[in-house]
Amino acid sequence: MIKIDIIILSNGKNEALIQLTNQTIETLIQSENQDEIKFDVLVIESNILLYPYQYTSSTTIYPSSAFGFNKYLNIGINKTINDLVCFCNNDLIFNKGWASAILAALEKDPDIYSVSTFCPSFHADKEDEIPDEINYGYKNGVFFTGWCFFVKRSIFKIIGPFDEHFIFWYADDDFRLTLQKYALKNVLVKSAKVKHLSSETLNKEQSSRQFRLRFSANAYFRYKWINKNYIIFLYHKTRYIFNSTFKD
Numbered sequence: 001m002i003k004i005d006i007i008i009l010s011n012g013k014n015e016a017l018i019q020l021t022n023q024t025i026e027t028l029i030q031s032e033n034q035d036e037i038k039f040d041v042l043v044i045e046s047n048i049l050l051y052p053y054q055y056t057s058s059t060t061i062y063p064s065s066a067f068g069f070n071k072y073l074n075i076g077i078n079k080t081i082n083d084l085v086c087f088c089n090n091d092l093i094f095n096k097g098w099a100s101a102i103l104a105a106l107e108k109d110p111d112i113y114s115v116s117t118f119c120p121s122f123h124a125d126k127e128d129e130i131p132d133e134i135n136y137g138y139k140n141g142v143f144f145t146g147w148c149f150f151v152k153r154s155i156f157k158i159i160g161p162f163d164e165h166f167i168f169w170y171a172d173d174d175f176r177l178t179l180q181k182y183a184l185k186n187v188l189v190k191s192a193k194v195k196h197l198s199s200e201t202l203n204k205e206q207s208s209r210q211f212r213l214r215f216s217a218n219a220y221f222r223y224k225w226i227n228k229n230y231i232i233f234l235y236h237k238t239r240y241i242f243n244s245t246f247k248d
Contacts, residue, residue, distance in 0.1 A: 018055075163178075
């Protein structure tokens with residue numbers, strides 16, 4: 001039996017979002033023969049008011065620290081032990097055989113470290129860029145998607161933990177560029193089908209909150225990957241904070 005850690009970030013602020021996470025887990029469990037592939041599901045719940053609620057077929061934890069996408073992923077890494085790990089949003093529908101397809105790709109090419117799944121709706125207009133079963137590359141939104149990606153745990157011995165400066169926005173870009181920097185193979189496996197339900201949790205956040213998260217992250221992203229100039233970073237961060245305050 002192959003065991004896979006599934007780390008799901010959830011924010012069950014209302015009943016609809018709670019059920020969204022449960023739906024994600026239910027489709028996950030139904031997607032594979034559990035006698036052959038066992039999913040150890042860890043839900044990291046942001047809404048402390050839900051404690052001690054446990055999502056279906058999972059272990060649910062409630063960090064005391066404020067939410068950060070990469071911070072919570074790192075918590076998940078430290079709370080799990082299996083050699084294979086999948087990081088997931090809570091708004092997914094897993095198709096049957098998605099994990100089997102990834103395992104087949106890893107067997108075919110043992111040097112693959114990171115795998116993204118194929119969303120039938122999101123990738124529908126991008127199939128000319130992903131013609132094969134195993135498609136290599138780092139392009140965001142094509143070969144890498146941050147809502148559901150699968151890695152070998154050994155990758156973190158090479159790249160270290162996720163950069164916790166990224167609270168939400170640009171976390172996916174930072175990870176894919178890190179893979180590229182270390183020349184670690186990333187692929188999209190076409191038969192690993194997982195439907196993403198259009199950022200249901202994020203869509204319920206206030207637009208001003210999204211604005212602050214996005215542009216503060218942009219300042220740090222530019223500093224880390226583009227200009228590497230701390231003075232420019234402070235300039236952009238200050239400007240974005242001013243603009244977001246004025247926007248409110």
